[in-house]
């Protein structure tokens with residue numbers, strides 16, 4: 411049976427998929443009985459999953475182009491609204 415320390419030390423290798431099958435099995439055994447390590451394991455794997463999911467938030471060029479145009483249009487609209495002065499007083 412692995413100790414908590416060993417499991418925690420192996421976690422980073424585990425997420426890199428850089429562990430031998432028997433080590434992975436030993437970790438799962440420990441996690442099955444140790445709620446503290448299981449919590450660590452869950453947090454880490456969840457973080458990695460989210461990170462991988464949101465890793466490429468790059469906007470495609472045509473989309474960016476359109477966004478800029480929309481923003482320019484909004485600016486122009488605002489300007490036009492300001493220039494038409496109502497009667498005051």
Ligand SMILES: [Zn+2]
Nearest residue numbers: 413414444447
């Ligand atoms: Zn443990």
